Amino acid sequence: MVANATAMTDTATAVFRINGTLQGPVVDILGQFLPELKALPREQAYERTLDDLGLLSRCFQIFGKERQRFRYVLVDERRRPVTEDNVPLSCGRTLAEVIAMVVRTAAKRYFRRTLTPATADEAPDSSADELYDAIKAYLLHDWQVPLVPAYAEMEPALVRRVGAKLLDAREPEALARLIADPDAPVVRPTTIDTTSIPVMPSLFAPLSVKTEPPVARGNPRTVRMEDILTPDGQRLRAEAFTQTLLDPEVRAALPNADQIVKIGDVLRGVGGAPATALVEGLGLRRDQLAVMLMVAQDSIGSTVFGRLFGPRADPELVGRIVDRARMRGLGPETDVIDCAIFMRGVFARFGHRSRRD
Numbered sequence: 001m002v003a004n005a006t007a008m009t010d011t012a013t014a015v016f017r018i019n020g021t022l023q024g025p026v027v028d029i030l031g032q033f034l035p036e037l038k039a040l041p042r043e044q045a046y047e048r049t050l051d052d053l054g055l056l057s058r059c060f061q062i063f064g065k066e067r068q069r070f071r072y073v074l075v076d077e078r079r080r081p082v083t084e085d086n087v088p089l090s091c092g093r094t095l096a097e098v099i100a101m102v103v104r105t106a107a108k109r110y111f112r113r114t115l116t117p118a119t120a121d122e123a124p125d126s127s128a129d130e131l132y133d134a135i136k137a138y139l140l141h142d143w144q145v146p147l148v149p150a151y152a153e154m155e156p157a158l159v160r161r162v163g164a165k166l167l168d169a170r171e172p173e174a175l176a177r178l179i180a181d182p183d184a185p186v187v188r189p190t191t192i193d194t195t196s197i198p199v200m201p202s203l204f205a206p207l208s209v210k211t212e213p214p215v216a217r218g219n220p221r222t223v224r225m226e227d228i229l230t231p232d233g234q235r236l237r238a239e240a241f242t243q244t245l246l247d248p249e250v251r252a253a254l255p256n257a258d259q260i261v262k263i264g265d266v267l268r269g270v271g272g273a274p275a276t277a278l279v280e281g282l283g284l285r286r287d288q289l290a291v292m293l294m295v296a297q298d299s300i301g302s303t304v305f306g307r308l309f310g311p312r313a314d315p316e317l318v319g320r321i322v323d324r325a326r327m328r329g330l331g332p333e334t335d336v337i338d339c340a341i342f343m344r345g346v347f348a349r350f351g352h353r354s355r356r357d
Contacts, residue, residue: 017091018098022046025073032069033062050106051113053145060099060142096140104139107148108132114152134159138166150175150345158182172328176345221332223286225276233272234311238264244287253291253340255298266297271311274318281322283332291336292343299347321346 023046030045031038036055037045049056063070074082077090085096093101111128134156144151150172151159159166161182168186169175178186225233228240244250251257270293278284278292297305308317328342 015101018093018101019046021073021091022102026070029066029069029073030059030062033066034058050102051109053106053110053148056102056106057142057145060145064142099142100140103142103144104132104136106145107135107139107151110148111152114149130156131159135166138164140167143170147172147175150179153346154179176341180341180344219283219332221285222283223279223289225272225279228286228289229272229275235272236267236270236275238267241267241286241290244290247287249336250287250291253336254294263294266294266302266305269306270309271313273311273315274309274313277315277318277322281319282325282330285332287336288332288334288339292339295340295343296347299344 023042027037027042027045027049030049034055037049040048049059067074071081074095075090076082076088077092079090082089082095085099086094088094089098091098108128111132115128115131131152131154135151135154138159147169151166158179162178165178165182165186166175169178174186177184228236230237245254245257245260245263254263256262267290275289275293279289282288284292293309296309300308307313324346325342330339330342
């Protein structure tokens with residue numbers, strides 16, 4: 001009991017010292033490079049940084065490039081300079097531990113802002129806290145900050161399944177592939193440029209990054225809507241995809257490719273407006289459209305799929321999927337397997353709920 005109490009006291013003291021340093025001299029130094037921080041009181045600047053993943057990423061980048069400016073902060077208990085990340089600082093924690101603490105705090109706040117309970121019986125923060133408890137052991141590095149929105153779209157069970165492999169998926173593409181196939185090995189790039197990793201926005205959060213479509217209108221590979229819609233334009237015609245669904249590459253990318261009747265029913269339930277938004281927004285081929293829709297249905301289940309892609313779908317939600325796909329560079333030249341990986345990544349936090357429908 002005494003040992004536990006002492007450990008808790010030591011931890012509380014360390015956190016107090018860390019927060020004091022971050023809110024004080026660290027914010028002051030960062031304010032020299034970030035006017036939006038300099039204009040705020042120290043505590044407000046610190047709180048804003050923890051609530052803004054993009055700003056936090058820039059702070060870490062500045063720290064990495066201007067580390068010499070923080071030399072008076074990076075000292076041990078005897079005020080000697082510390083140059084190694086695994087050497088204890090004056091607060092009693094190493095720099096690596098401090099970075100992990102900041103990343104975890106920012107991630108937990110993001111989860112609580114963006115995740116909602118699966119049922120009305122759950123406490124307001126239960127979904128967020130369950131995910132945080134599953135992933136916190138793997139939140140260790142500054143390069144993970146831009147990936148936090150993607151982590152937020154994962155189910156806790158999926159996090160526990162992939163475990164430490166999360167630390168091998170340092171880029172959005174690698175993380176999306178891991179989510180799509182948790183058992184596959186993660187190929188790590190030789191070098192990592194964390195400054196080039198974009199913040200991946202949550203599907204249901206406002207997008208701040210606007211990009212142009214990666215292809216020009218009228219691409220010859222883009223399917224013509226009149227060839228796949230019913231005469232009234234309200235729904236897809238399942239028979240328009242018959243030959244497409246026989247393509248071996250398409251079948252390899254489709255979930256439950258042998259369930260032809262089910263695939264037909266799913267496609268017939270897709271509204272003309274969301275289908276048109278996907279095709280015209282990305283210049284999709286017929287096979288790409290079929291794969292993306294079927295992967296989405298497999299990921300989120302029939303009920304949610306109907307709300308997103310049915311005849312009465314909200315075009316704004318489909319538009320956000322299109323925006324995300326544009327950011328990833330999807331277009332008529334993209335392989336169908338990459339279209340499947342993208343869609344699985346978008347809906348990863350639903351944890352393949354269609355299998356439990």
